[in-house]
Amino acid sequence: MSITLEDVKVILGLPIDGEVLVGLTAVVDRDWRQLCVELLGFEVPENDNKILVGQRILISRLIKCIAKPLPHDATEIQIHQYAWCYISILLEDKIFMDKSGDRVHLMFLEFLQNLRDPPQYSWGNGCLAWLYRELCRASKKEA
Structure with a gap:
């Protein structure tokens, strides 16, 4: 007996209809550190190989970003960066787990860039x- 797409839909409640999660695992026109600055709101130092390894970032670094609540006068960019950190943690913790358990793959940020009108992806298939x-x-x- 194996896990099926219907199991994923029923157990996790994830949509199985919609656009397919297909993308590059390597950023072509910019590096992963730049993506962290743009979407997550923090800079990963060049000489720090603990926080960011390849395309995967420590969950604890993302948790640090959402540990304190947003200020009342937060800008739209700050709100989006907070949301991207929070959603990335949820994705890794619940949907896209791996054996390390302490890192998040940044490739999923590509699918979350449009928070206002997000495309409807088939997260269950992914x-x-x-x-x-x-x-x-x-x-x-x-x-």
């Missing part, structure tokens, strides 16, 4: 594909 990908990786001897 979740199921990610699950099988991680199961395959975890089953390897060197994992």
